[in-house]
Amino acid sequence: MTYDLSSATAESITEATDSAIAAAESLVSEAIESPGSSFEERIAPLDGALAIIDDATGYGPFLSNFHVDRDVRDAGNDAEQRLSTWLTGLLARREVFDAVSAVDASELAGLQRRSHEEWVRDLRRAGHALETSERERVLELRQRLIELQVEYARNVSEYKDHLEVAPSDLEPLPTAYVESLEPGETEGTVKVTLDYPAYVPFMEQAPNRNQRRQLQHKYLNRAVDSNRPLLEEALSIRSELADILGYENWADFSMEVKMANPDAVDDLYASVVPGLTQLGLDERAVLQELLEEDHPGATLEPWDRNYYHTVQQRRDYGLDPNEVAEYFPLERVIDGMLDVTGEVFGVSYVELDDYPTWHEDVRAYRIDDSTSGEALAYFLLDLHPREGKYTHAACWDVVNRRRNPDGTVRLPVAAVAGNFTRPTASTPSLLKHDEAVTLWHEFGHVLHACLTKVDHQRFAGFDTEWDFVEAPSQIMENWMWNAEVLSRFAKHYDTGEPIPQDMVAALVAARDQNIGLLTLRQVFLGKYDLMMHTAGSSPDLDELQAAANEYTLLPLHDDTFFAGSFGHLMGGYDAGYYGYLWANVYGDDMFSVFEDEGVMSPDVGKRYRTEVLERGSSRDAIDLLRAFLGREPNAEAFLAKLGINT
Numbered sequence: 001m002t003y004d005l006s007s008a009t010a011e012s013i014t015e016a017t018d019s020a021i022a023a024a025e026s027l028v029s030e031a032i033e034s035p036g037s038s039f040e041e042r043i044a045p046l047d048g049a050l051a052i053i054d055d056a057t058g059y060g061p062f063l064s065n066f067h068v069d070r071d072v073r074d075a076g077n078d079a080e081q082r083l084s085t086w087l088t089g090l091l092a093r094r095e096v097f098d099a100v101s102a103v104d105a106s107e108l109a110g111l112q113r114r115s116h117e118e119w120v121r122d123l124r125r126a127g128h129a130l131e132t133s134e135r136e137r138v139l140e141l142r143q144r145l146i147e148l149q150v151e152y153a154r155n156v157s158e159y160k161d162h163l164e165v166a167p168s169d170l171e172p173l174p175t176a177y178v179e180s181l182e183p184g185e186t187e188g189t190v191k192v193t194l195d196y197p198a199y200v201p202f203m204e205q206a207p208n209r210n211q212r213r214q215l216q217h218k219y220l221n222r223a224v225d226s227n228r229p230l231l232e233e234a235l236s237i238r239s240e241l242a243d244i245l246g247y248e249n250w251a252d253f254s255m256e257v258k259m260a261n262p263d264a265v266d267d268l269y270a271s272v273v274p275g276l277t278q279l280g281l282d283e284r285a286v287l288q289e290l291l292e293e294d295h296p297g298a299t300l301e302p303w304d305r306n307y308y309h310t311v312q313q314r315r316d317y318g319l320d321p322n323e324v325a326e327y328f329p330l331e332r333v334i335d336g337m338l339d340v341t342g343e344v345f346g347v348s349y350v351e352l353d354d355y356p357t358w359h360e361d362v363r364a365y366r367i368d369d370s371t372s373g374e375a376l377a378y379f380l381l382d383l384h385p386r387e388g389k390y391t392h393a394a395c396w397d398v399v400n401r402r403r404n405p406d407g408t409v410r411l412p413v414a415a416v417a418g419n420f421t422r423p424t425a426s427t428p429s430l431l432k433h434d435e436a437v438t439l440w441h442e443f444g445h446v447l448h449a450c451l452t453k454v455d456h457q458r459f460a461g462f463d464t465e466w467d468f469v470e471a472p473s474q475i476m477e478n479w480m481w482n483a484e485v486l487s488r489f490a491k492h493y494d495t496g497e498p499i500p501q502d503m504v505a506a507l508v509a510a511r512d513q514n515i516g517l518l519t520l521r522q523v524f525l526g527k528y529d530l531m532m533h534t535a536g537s538s539p540d541l542d543e544l545q546a547a548a549n550e551y552t553l554l555p556l557h558d559d560t561f562f563a564g565s566f567g568h569l570m571g572g573y574d575a576g577y578y579g580y581l582w583a584n585v586y587g588d589d590m591f592s593v594f595e596d597e598g599v600m601s602p603d604v605g606k607r608y609r610t611e612v613l614e615r616g617s618s619r620d621a622i623d624l625l626r627a628f629l630g631r632e633p634n635a636e637a638f639l640a641k642l643g644i645n646t
Contacts, residue, residue, distance in 0.1 A: 002399055003059040006356035010075035013060035017079040020056035021086055024049035032095045037102045039112045047115055051402060051457045053083050058398040065390040065417065066358055066382060073388055077150050084146040091126035092139040111456045111618060127245060134244055141237045148234045152570040155223040157390060162191040163215045172205050174322045176427040194219050195385045197421040204310045212303040220557055224564035231563055234570060239537035250533040254575035258467045259621055265578045273523060275644035279516030280553045286312060302557045309514055317506040321432050329493040330420060330429040333436045336489025337443055340479055344605035346370045367450050377411050377450030383418035390417045393438050395445035397462060403455035412461055414449040416442045428493050433507060437480045444473030447613055454616040461616050467579035468621035472612060474587030481511050482599050515642060524551045526578035533575040585638040586625060592637040593629065
C-alpha cells in the first residue's frame with residue numbers, strides 16, 4: 001500500500017509498522033504452509049511479503065530523515081529498526097529456506113527464475129549451510145548491526161555545532177550568505193553551522209585561515225564521541241559474520257552481490273592512482289604557491305585546499321563562485337533540468353499543488369510520457385535545510401513500481417533531499433555551480449527510480465548492484481558541464497540576462513581544475529572503507545585513517561575522526577564506497593555515446609531510457625551496459641577526462 005506522508009504521527013507510523021509486519025507474516029505463512037512446489041505457491045507470497053515491508057519502509061523510516069517533529073523521526077527510526085530486523089529474521093527462518101528449496105528451478109524463466117535465484121543466494125548468505133547454533137549467532141549479530149546503523153544515522157542527523165565569527169570576517173562572501181546566518185551567542189557575531197549551505201561557502205571563501213581550521217575540526221568530528229564506539233562494534237560484528245559464513249573478510253562477503261570483487265577494485269585503483277598522484281602533486285604545488293603568498297613558510301593543509309582552489313579559480317579562469325551563482329537561481333536550475341531531461345528522455349513534467357507532503361518546502365511533480373501522455377511516476381523535492389533533516393544530498397525510492405493482482409500498475413515515487421541556501425529578503429536561492437551539479441546528480445537517481453517499466457517490485461527502479469547504482473546519476477553530471485546545455489537555462493536572477501559565453505567557456509575549462517586532488521579524495525574514502533573491512537575484527541582506525549589519508553597528498557587534520565560521521569559506512573556502502581569511482585567509469589562511458597551522437601539526442605536518450613532506466617535490476621548491470629553501448633564497456637572516456645594513459 002501507499003501512505004499519506006502529510007499526516008504522519010508517531011502513532012500512525014507505529015500502527016503502519018505493526019500492520020505491515022502482520023500482513024507480511026500472513027504471506028510468509030502462506031508460503032510455508034503451502035503443499036505445492038510452484039513459484040506461485042511458494043515464492044510469490046514471499047515476494048509479496050517483501051513488497052509490503054518495502055512499502056512500510058517508504059513511510060516511517062523515510063520520514064525519519066525529513067519530518068520536523070522529533071517524535072515522528074524517533075518513531076521512524078524505531079520503525080526502520082523493526083522492519084530491518086524482521087527482514088533479517090525472515091532470511092534466518094529454516095521453514096522459509098525449506099519453502100524456497102521446494103521449488104523446481106528448472107521450470108522457471110524470466111523474473112521468476114531471477115527471483116528464485118536471489119532467494120537461494122540470500123538464504124545461503126544468511127547461513128543456512130551452517131549448524132543451528134551458528135545460524136542463530138548470525139541472526140543475533142545481524143540484528144545488532146541494524147541497531148547500530150540506526151543509532152549511528154540518528155546521531156549524525158541530530159548533531160549540532162557551530163563557529164561564531166564577526167561579520168567582518170565574512171567580507172568576501174555574498175550578502176545573501178551573511179543574511180542566512182543566525183546571530184551568535186556572543187554579541188556582534190553570527191553562527192557558521194556545519195550544515196552544507198553554511199559550511200561549504202565558508203571553507204571556500206573565508207580568508208581567516210585559523211577560523212577555517214577550527215570549523216573543519218568541528219566538521220570532521222561530528223558525533224565522534226557517540227559514533228566511534230558504534231562503528232568499532234559494527235566492524236567487529238562484520239568481521240565475525242564474514243568468518244562464520246566462510247568469507248575471508250567483510251569486503252569479500254559484501255562484494256559477492258556486486259559487480260566488482262576486491263581484486264577488480266584493486267586493479268581499478270592501481271590503474272589510476274599513479275597518474276592521479278603525479279597530477280595531484282603538480283596541482284598541490286600551485287595551491288602551495290598561492291598559500292605562501294598569504295602565509296610565507298606555511299604548508300598547505302586540508303583546511304586550505306578548497307579556499308585556494310577558489311582563489312586559483314578566480315585567478316586562472318576569472319571565475320568568482322558568487323558571480324557564477326547569480327546565474328543559477330534554484331528555480332531556473334530546476335526548470336533547466338526538467339527541460340533538458342524531458343527533451344532527451346521523452347518525458348514531460350507537471351508540478352502538483354495538491355500532492356500530500358510532509359513540509360511546506362516540498363515540491364511535487366508527476367512524470368508523463370511525452371508521446372502517449374501516460375502517467376509514469378511522481379517525485380518530490382525537499383531542497384532546503386531545517387532542524388532534524390537529513391544533512392546531505394540523497395534520493396529515496398519512496399514507492400516502487402509494481403503490477404497489482406488486478407492488473408493495475410502502482411506508479412513509483414522518488415524523493416530528493418538537498419540542503420541548498422534558502423531565499424532571503426533580497427535574493428532567491430542561488431546555487432554554486434557544484435551545487436547545481438549535485439542536484440542533477442540526484443535527479444539521475446530519480447529518473448532511474450521513476451522510469452522503470454519492471455512490474456515486479458523486487459527488480460523495479462534503482463535496486464541494482466550497489467556499485468552500479470551511481471552510474472545513472474554520475475552520467476547526469478556531464479550535462480551540467482556542457483556549454484550548449486548551460487546556455488539554455490542559466491540566466492541572471494535579477495536581470496534575466498543569459499550567462500555570458502565567456503563565463504560558460506571558463507566554467508567548462510575549469511571543470512578539470514585540481515581533478516587529480518579531487519579524485520584522490522575519492523580514492524582516500526574508498527580505500528579507508530576497504531581497509532576497515534579487510535583488517536580483521538579490531539582494526540586500529542586511527543592508523544588506517546592516517547594510511548588512507550596519504551592518498552590525498554595533504555596532511556591529516558590532527559585530532560579528527562572523520563569516520564564518526566562518514567554515513568556511507570553505516571548506510572549501505574560498507575565495503576562499497578569504491579562504487580562511486582567504479583560507477584563513474586560506466587557513467588562516463590555511457591555519456592560518451594551522447595557526446596558522439598549529440599548530447600541532446602532524443603534517439604540516444606530513448607535507447608538509454610529503454611536499455612538502462614526502464615530495466616531496473618531485471619538484468620545484471622553489465623548486460624544493461626552492453627545493451628546500451630552495443631559493445632563491452634571500457635574506461636577510455638573516464639581516463640581521458642582525468643588525462644591519464646595506462
